[in-house]
Amino acid sequence: MVVNRGTACPVHLNPASTAIVVEDDVVMSDIPRFADAFVLLFGLIYALHLDYPKKLSLTFSFIQKVLMGLDDGKPLKPCLLSLKNDLLKDV
Secondary structure, three states: OEEOOOOOOOOOOOOOEEEEEEOOEEEEEEEOOHHHHHHHHHHHHHHOOOOOOHHHHHHHHHHHHHHOOOOOOOOOOHHHHHHHHHHHOOO
């Protein structure tokens, strides 16, 4: 959950407050930076053995395996491998 300072902007690049909400409960709040909240969310998902949200499972899997380099021993799904290759082809 991200709260902005009096703006209706859909892109939250400079949040006033960031919190982690799991199953409708705020489990961590007043996290100073979005990047910190992001990493803490992954840590909580791992530590609590939570499943990724069904509608975001491919997004979370891509972030876990490609961006964070946390391999779970399973191959990337073809759509994620294609995205990875597209992102890295000009690097």
